[in-house]
Amino acid sequence: MVVIEIPKLSKESAAKAIKEWGQPKSKITHLIFCTTSGVNMPGADYQLTKLLGLRPSVKRLMMYQQGCFAGGTVFRLAKDLAENNAGARVLVIYSENTVVTFSWTL
Numbered sequence: 001m002v003v004i005e006i007p008k009l010s011k012e013s014a015a016k017a018i019k020e021w022g023q024p025k026s027k028i029t030h031l032i033f034c035t036t037s038g039v040n041m042p043g044a045d046y047q048l049t050k051l052l053g054l055r056p057s058v059k060r061l062m063m064y065q066q067g068c069f070a071g072g073t074v075f076r077l078a079k080d081l082a083e084n085n086a087g088a089r090v091l092v093i094y095s096e097n098t099v100v101t102f103s104w105t106l
Contacts, residue, residue, distance in 0.1 A: 006035055007047035010093045014052055017091070028054055029088045030081050034063040034074045035095040048093065071096075 010033070018025050031054065033045035043062040048054075061077065071094060078090040 003044075006095050007044045007051055010044065010048050010095055011051040014048065014091060014093060018052075023089070025052060025054060027089045028058055028091050029085070030059045030061070030078075030090040031093070032061045032063070032074050032077055032081075032090060033093045033095075035093075036064070044093075044095075 018028075031045055031049060033043070033048060035044055043064075045060040045062040049056070049058055049060065063074065074092050074094050078092045081090050082088045
């Protein structure tokens, strides 16, 4: 379930962030995607790239199973990418969904 739903939820968040940014999504050069839910290949970063219609040349980094530690890490990575790649525009998606709290009721 999470392999399918995490990219969809992330698309909604990313679309809002891109709209607030006010620039065309074609300017995005890097995507960092982090989640504790649903390891799959190709990963949620690839799925999100397709869902958002980002260019195939967007450089992607996928991080799985890092927990709360990854919150700061993804921002550090985004900062490093932006500072060390002239013209870089980095989209960060961090999706922490605790599947163990999900309850399926019939």
